Structure formats: C-alpha cells, structure tokens
Amino acid sequence: MKFKSILLLILLFGMFLLRGQQTQVDFLTADIAIIPDSTGSIEATASYELMANEKARSFYLDAQKMNFSSVLLNGKKAKYEYDGKRIEIQKKIKPGKKYRLSISYNVQPQQAVYFIGWNDGLADNNQIWTQGQGKYTSHWAPSLDDMNDKMIFDLSITFDKAYEVIANGKLEDVAAKGEVKEWKYSMDAPMSSYLLAFSIGDYDSKTMRSTSGTPIQNFYYRGDEDTYEPSYRYTKELFDFLEKEIGMPYPWKNYKQVPVRDFLYAGMENTGLTIFSDSFMVDSLAYADKNYVEVNAHEMAHQWFGNLVTEIDGNHHWLHEGFATYYALLAEGSVLGEENMYWKLYDKAKALQKASEAGQGQALTDPKASSLTFYDKGAWALVMLSDLVGEEAFKTGTLNFLKTHQFSNATIADYLKAISEASRKDISTFESVWLAGTSFPMEQARQYLSNNSTTIRDFLAMQHEIRTSNAPNERIMQKYWALNPSKQLRERGIRLYFKSLSNEFIGEILRTGDLKMRQAVVQSTTRIPAELQHDYERLLEDPSHLTVEQALYLLWVQVPGKRDEYLRMTEGIVGMPDRNVQLMWLLLASLTRDYTDEALRQAYRNELANYTSPEHSFEVRQRAFLLLAEIQRMNDQNFKDLINATVHPQYAFRSFARDLLDTYLKDPDKKLRIRRLADGLKPSELRYITKKLTIE
Ligand SMILES: [Zn+2]
Missing domain, CATH: 1.10.390.10 (Neutral Protease Domain 2)
Structure with a gap:
C-alpha cells in the first residue's frame, strides 16, 4: 500500500514535470507570410502572439531544417537554440503578459509541401500544394506538431501573378506587385497546425452558397469546365445535410475545395480548405465509374470531427x-x-x-x-x-x-x-x-x-439458398430477382455466381441490365461464346469507360478476325482520368498487324511509352508501366522514369515502382542496363536505386 502511494507520487510528479514542459506557453495567433519559389524553396516571415499561464524559462516551436535570418521577441533580438528540428527561445516569460515572436527564415521543405510539374517544361500542370497531417506543417512554417495548442492562423502568399493562390480562411486582399501578387488570407478561430494549407495552380472556380448562407468555392482546372458539375455534384446537398444532421452550424467562415495532381491520399480536410486528388475530376460519363461524392462528404464532415x-x-x-x-x-x-x-x-x-x-x-x-x-x-x-x-x-x-x-x-x-x-x-x-x-x-x-435493409435481407437469403439448395443457382437467382428489383443485389449475384449462369441468362443481362450489371458481366467474363459475340460487341459503345476498356480487351483477344473493326470503333476515346481506354487502345493497336503498318504501330508504342514520364499523373504512369511491363517493352526512358518513380511522394505508386524495379533487378542483364542508365540521373532520383544497386 505504502509502496503504491509512493509510486503514485512519483508518477504524479513525473506527469507534472512533463506537463510543465508540454504546456510551455500558449500560442494565440500566427501570422505567416511566405514567398514560395518554383524551384522548391520558401522565403518567409512568421510572427506569433503568445502568452503563458505560469512562469516559463523558455518555449519552442517545431521547425524542420530551417535557416533563420532573424528571431525577435517583442522587437528585440532573441536568444535561441536550434537543433534542426525545434527552435527554443531562451527567455523568461511572465504569466499573463502577451509577447510577440517574429521569425524570418528560408527553407527547402523535404516534405509537407509538394512542387509538382515545374521541371517538365509544360506550363499548365504546375502546382504547389501542402499536406500537413502526417507530414508536419513544421517543414515549411514554424508551428506545433502537437495537436493540442491551437492558434488562429493568417497566411499570406506572394507568387507569380499568373497563378491562383488558395489558403485557409477568408481572402482579405490580393495586391498586384509587378510580376507577382500577394494573397492575404485570414482566419478568426483557432485550429491545430496540421490543418494549415495552401494550394497554387492554374485554376478557375465557381462559388455556391449553402442553405444557411456559407460560401462554398469549388475549384477546377482552367479549361476543364465540363468536369465541374459531375465532380462537385450534390456538394450543396451534402453540406446542408451535415449541418442539419449534426445539429450545429458549419463552424468556419467559408469552405473551399481544390483538386491537385499526384495527391498523397483521396482528400485532406484542411480547415475550410479540402485538397483532393484530381483523379476525382470526372466528366459526366466517367462519373458512373468513379465520383467524388463520398470523399466530398467525408472531408466536409471532418470540419466538425477533427477540425473543430x-x-x-x-x-x-x-x-x-x-x-x-x-x-x-x-x-x-x-x-x-x-x-x-x-x-x-x-x-x-x-x-x-x-x-x-x-x-x-x-x-x-x-x-x-x-x-x-x-x-x-x-x-x-x-x-x-x-x-x-x-x-x-x-x-x-x-x-x-x-x-x-x-x-x-x-x-x-x-x-x-x-x-x-x-x-x-x-x-x-x-x-x-x-x-x-x-x-x-x-x-x-x-x-x-x-x-x-430488405434488399440485403433478400441477398443474404439468396446466398443461403444457393449454398443449401439443390436447385440450379440461376433459378434461385431469378426467383430473388423477381422478388426484389435492387440493382445492387443483382450486380453482386452476377459477380458471385457468374460461372454457373447460362449464356441465355447472360445475354439477357447484357441486353436488359443496367450499367453496373453489364459491367459485372464483362469483368467476370474470361471467354466470349459465339452466340453472345454481338452482345459483347455492343459494350464497346457502353456509357462506362471501365466496361469499354474491358470489352475491347476481351474482344481483341477472343475474336482476332475483327480486331481492326474494334480498334476503329474505339479510336480517340480517352476514358477515365487515368486514360484507361486510351492506353489499352494504344497497346492493342501497336500489336495489331492487320490494323496498320509497322511505322504507325511503332508510333503507337512510342506514344504509350511516353505516358510513364513524370509530366503525367502517377495514375496514368502506373497504368503505362503495367502495360509496357506486360508486353516486355520497357525502353531506356521507361527505366529512367521507373527509377524516378521510386522516390515519388505518393506511397502506393512509389511502392508499385519499387516492386516492379525489384523484378527487373533480378535479371542480371536488366540490372546492368539499369546501372548504366542511373548514371545520368539526379541525386534525388537516385536516393533509392543507389542503395539497391550497391547492396549485393
Ligand atoms: Zn478522413
């Protein structure tokens, strides 16, 4: 008992010490002015208002690999220590008194800010955007990685006047200064540092209002207006629903949504400023196969749960x-x-x-x-x-x-x-x-x-009956289809029991089913029976890019005599944002002797090969790599692009590239070739491959 209470005292004292360190001072506001440079560096001045509840001898901000040119406390040069991760100001702080800290610095962020497209000579794909959560805002602005000290942030950004600059909060002013503009954004409520964000790019936008009057500004790439409505479909409805369902008005002044290229996740709920993957920017046809609705609602809901x-x-x-x-x-x-x-x-x-x-x-x-x-x-x-x-x-x-x-x-x-x-x-x-x-x-x-859900109840009953009854699966399915018109029930039934369905039944689905049911058929098919060939051919005109891609591939393989006809029917279709139909088409056209002469086939192969380049989004690149690897047609440039992809910021793509590279390195000839190619690459691209090549 006694031992326990001493232990408790020690524990409590330890917690007290820890707390003393952690609470340090309370940061109230942060006013951050940055000048990003397209080469990847940022020049900035940040000032903070802070106060302590109890006496403090020092206080800190997280700040990764920054060069400080001046550090002032209440206008006077401040004594500080810096270890490359944290700047600690050495100054006795009196409780209840407000202090102003001002830091000028420059930084070349290793993460949390991403400079996309600036090296490829194309002007319209240039972007700079941030990702704070998990990557730490302290890589570009001195701030607190700990989520518990919330500040009111004002961000102002000076950049080339040709671009749109978007940040959290209300846009107070845009001032033109020669070739640049200064964009001033301000907030009036506090948030954790990981939610601070900005995005720069070639955008246009439209603003709508929620029923309660909150402005919702949605951005899209200049010139891509046809993606606006399908991509942002139901935005107002989702917003209105959340306010009503949660029962609390949206807590921030406005809401903005910005698509960016090569984003690390589906979306990120920065306060009042959701940044999301531009692979959700779809036209009205692609909407059927992929849309932003769920991610849209998810990031919006975070504005209460996570941000507030x-x-x-x-x-x-x-x-x-x-x-x-x-x-x-x-x-x-x-x-x-x-x-x-x-x-x-x-x-x-x-x-x-x-x-x-x-x-x-x-x-x-x-x-x-x-x-x-x-x-x-x-x-x-x-x-x-x-x-x-x-x-x-x-x-x-x-x-x-x-x-x-x-x-x-x-x-x-x-x-x-x-x-x-x-x-x-x-x-x-x-x-x-x-x-x-x-x-x-x-x-x-x-x-x-x-x-x-009666539909799911019926679906579970159908599954149970198929498992336990001796009657043919198809007859059981038809019984439940007659009972319940749900498209979801049917689509899932098709996928689960496709092998036991008769050609007659499949033909009927292809002729009378909806888009998702036809898609379930074509994605489950491995062989096209002669009697259904015509029904499958009609899928080449289906209003789903995924269905068209799969149907083209299947027909090309199964009906060699009509390859040229299938290619003619689908020429010029791009497909989903990852160009699924176009890349499949280029691959098949480059392999079809009857379709065209060798020179043109080579041109198609080159066109496909060019899609592995970093000037394209990682989704497009990954598809191109997969197809080229499949037919073993990776050229020197493709290998260079693959090495470049092994250090891509997007985790899944980077892993994919590393795995693919690994399979090539197992082949001694390929390894030699890759070693030779690596000579001409930038050190940043070689970070991964050098280790790989020297390990054995
Ligand atoms: Zn989330």
Whole structure:
C-alpha cells in the first residue's frame, strides 16, 4: 500500500514535470507570410502572439531544417537554440503578459509541401500544394506538431501573378506587385497546425452558397469546365445535410475545395480548405465509374470531427476517421438513397470480417490501427452505438460533445461520457466489443443490416439458398430477382455466381441490365461464346469507360478476325482520368498487324511509352508501366522514369515502382542496363536505386 502511494507520487510528479514542459506557453495567433519559389524553396516571415499561464524559462516551436535570418521577441533580438528540428527561445516569460515572436527564415521543405510539374517544361500542370497531417506543417512554417495548442492562423502568399493562390480562411486582399501578387488570407478561430494549407495552380472556380448562407468555392482546372458539375455534384446537398444532421452550424467562415495532381491520399480536410486528388475530376460519363461524392462528404464532415474538435493524440483517432466515414455514409445516403448506404456498410463489414478472420482484427483504440479499422470499423461502431442508444440520444450526446470541446481537443472517454449522459444507458458492453475488441462482430453487423435493409435481407437469403439448395443457382437467382428489383443485389449475384449462369441468362443481362450489371458481366467474363459475340460487341459503345476498356480487351483477344473493326470503333476515346481506354487502345493497336503498318504501330508504342514520364499523373504512369511491363517493352526512358518513380511522394505508386524495379533487378542483364542508365540521373532520383544497386 505504502509502496503504491509512493509510486503514485512519483508518477504524479513525473506527469507534472512533463506537463510543465508540454504546456510551455500558449500560442494565440500566427501570422505567416511566405514567398514560395518554383524551384522548391520558401522565403518567409512568421510572427506569433503568445502568452503563458505560469512562469516559463523558455518555449519552442517545431521547425524542420530551417535557416533563420532573424528571431525577435517583442522587437528585440532573441536568444535561441536550434537543433534542426525545434527552435527554443531562451527567455523568461511572465504569466499573463502577451509577447510577440517574429521569425524570418528560408527553407527547402523535404516534405509537407509538394512542387509538382515545374521541371517538365509544360506550363499548365504546375502546382504547389501542402499536406500537413502526417507530414508536419513544421517543414515549411514554424508551428506545433502537437495537436493540442491551437492558434488562429493568417497566411499570406506572394507568387507569380499568373497563378491562383488558395489558403485557409477568408481572402482579405490580393495586391498586384509587378510580376507577382500577394494573397492575404485570414482566419478568426483557432485550429491545430496540421490543418494549415495552401494550394497554387492554374485554376478557375465557381462559388455556391449553402442553405444557411456559407460560401462554398469549388475549384477546377482552367479549361476543364465540363468536369465541374459531375465532380462537385450534390456538394450543396451534402453540406446542408451535415449541418442539419449534426445539429450545429458549419463552424468556419467559408469552405473551399481544390483538386491537385499526384495527391498523397483521396482528400485532406484542411480547415475550410479540402485538397483532393484530381483523379476525382470526372466528366459526366466517367462519373458512373468513379465520383467524388463520398470523399466530398467525408472531408466536409471532418470540419466538425477533427477540425473543430481535435483528438488529443493518435489513441483517439476514431474521433476523426470513424466519424467522418459515418457521417459521409449518412450524407451520401441522403442523396443517393439509403440502400446505397447499407450496401456500403455491407461491403465494409465483409472486408472487416475477412481481416478479422485472418487474425488481423484491430481495436479502434489502437493508435497504430489500419485505415480499414479507423475508417470502416469506426463507422460501424457509430452505426451500432446509434442503434443501441437510439437516434435521439445519439444526436444529443454527439452535439453536446461538439459544443463542450469546440475549438479544443478531446478524448474517446469525453465522447462516451456525452453519450452516456444523453442516453442514461450503460454502454460498457459496446465499449468492450466495438472499441477495445479486436475481432469484428460480424453477426451483430449482419443482424443490423437484415433488420434495416430488405434488399440485403433478400441477398443474404439468396446466398443461403444457393449454398443449401439443390436447385440450379440461376433459378434461385431469378426467383430473388423477381422478388426484389435492387440493382445492387443483382450486380453482386452476377459477380458471385457468374460461372454457373447460362449464356441465355447472360445475354439477357447484357441486353436488359443496367450499367453496373453489364459491367459485372464483362469483368467476370474470361471467354466470349459465339452466340453472345454481338452482345459483347455492343459494350464497346457502353456509357462506362471501365466496361469499354474491358470489352475491347476481351474482344481483341477472343475474336482476332475483327480486331481492326474494334480498334476503329474505339479510336480517340480517352476514358477515365487515368486514360484507361486510351492506353489499352494504344497497346492493342501497336500489336495489331492487320490494323496498320509497322511505322504507325511503332508510333503507337512510342506514344504509350511516353505516358510513364513524370509530366503525367502517377495514375496514368502506373497504368503505362503495367502495360509496357506486360508486353516486355520497357525502353531506356521507361527505366529512367521507373527509377524516378521510386522516390515519388505518393506511397502506393512509389511502392508499385519499387516492386516492379525489384523484378527487373533480378535479371542480371536488366540490372546492368539499369546501372548504366542511373548514371545520368539526379541525386534525388537516385536516393533509392543507389542503395539497391550497391547492396549485393
Ligand atoms: Zn478522413
């Protein structure tokens, strides 16, 4: 007992010491003026207003690899120490008094700011954009990596007047100064540093207003106006829905959305300024296969869950991603129909069940959990919590939680407390199963879906009958199709049981089914029966780029006699933002002897090969690499582009490039060739390959 209390004292004292260090001073405002240079460096001055609640001997800001030209405290030169990561100002700070710190610096950010397209000689793809979360804003602005000290940020940016400059907050002024303009943005509420952001590029925009009057400014690439409506479809509806469902007005002055090239993720919810991957900028045809609706709603929901109320640390990440995913599902359901929401929940549950059964289940309270856990299990946990305590108590509790912790930080316990108080229900079992538990409670999820969606109930019954009955699968499917007109039920049935479907039935689906059902057929097909050839040929004119690409490939392989006809029918189609139809077409045309002469075939091959170059988005490059690798036609330039791709900031693409390179390095001849090519490359591109080539 005594031992325990001494231990407790030591612990408490330790925490006190730690706290003393951590709380340091309170930063109130940050006024940051930057001049980015297209070569990748930034010249800047940042001033901060700060105050301490208790005496302090020093205080710090995180600042990565910066060169300081002046550091002033209240206008006087300040004593400081700098270790390349943190600048620590050595000065006794009196409690209750305000201080002004001013830092001038330049920096060549290693991460968190990305300069895209400036080296390729093309003017219209030049961009500079930021990613703070996980990459740390302190790489370009002295700030706090810790999420718990929120400041009111004002960002002003001076840049070439030909470009549009976008940042968090309200645009106060744009002043032309010769060849440059200074863009001044200001905010009036505090946020964590990781949410500070800007984007520079060749943009146009349109502004709409939510029903409550908030301006929503949506950007698109100048000249690509046809992508505006399909890409931003339902934006106002989603915004209005979230304000109503959450029950609290949007907490910031305005909302902006900016697509950028080669983005690291689908989207990032910087305060009032979502930056997202331009692969979501689709025309009305591509919309059917890929759209921004869910990501749009997800980043919007973060404006409350993450930005207004922020986790104290990664242990509470459910409060960000689980909530954003959950509210996005509801919002999307409000515009696309509830069935759509239940099917998405069903797909998420299946993925979680699979991981769980493979022994990879994770607790939502595990700070190292995967996206699948934080996003999808996180959303499921909220679905079940709302079901448990009732919608009204859920809404009241969630709203109280937001109000109590707005513009501040919170924990999972804070949230559960708010729900307990609003519902007066014991939620300890929920907590242990859904938050602390590692396995996914599939049975509960299945039960919930069966209770709420007749379509999924029928689908599960159909699956059960197919598994247990002796009747032919097709007859059972037809029975359920007659019972339930759901397109989702049909599409999934086609994919699951395609092998047992008769040609007659498949032909009927191709003639009378909707776009997704035809797509399910063509993506499940490996052989085209002669009697269905005509039906498959009609897919070359399908209003889905994914269907056209797959149909072209299948027909080209299966019906060699009509290759030239198929190519003529699809010439000139670009397809999805990753040029899926065009690249497939170039590959097949370059391989088709009857279609054209050798010179033109070579020209097609060259055109395809050029798409691995860094002047294209990584999505296009990856497709081109895959196709060229498939036919073993990688030329020297493709290998150079592949080496360049091994240091690309986008993780999935970089990994893809490294894996592909690995397979080539196993071949001694290719290895020699790659070693020779590496000689002419830039040191930054060689960071990875040099290690690879010298290891063995
Ligand atoms: Zn998110």
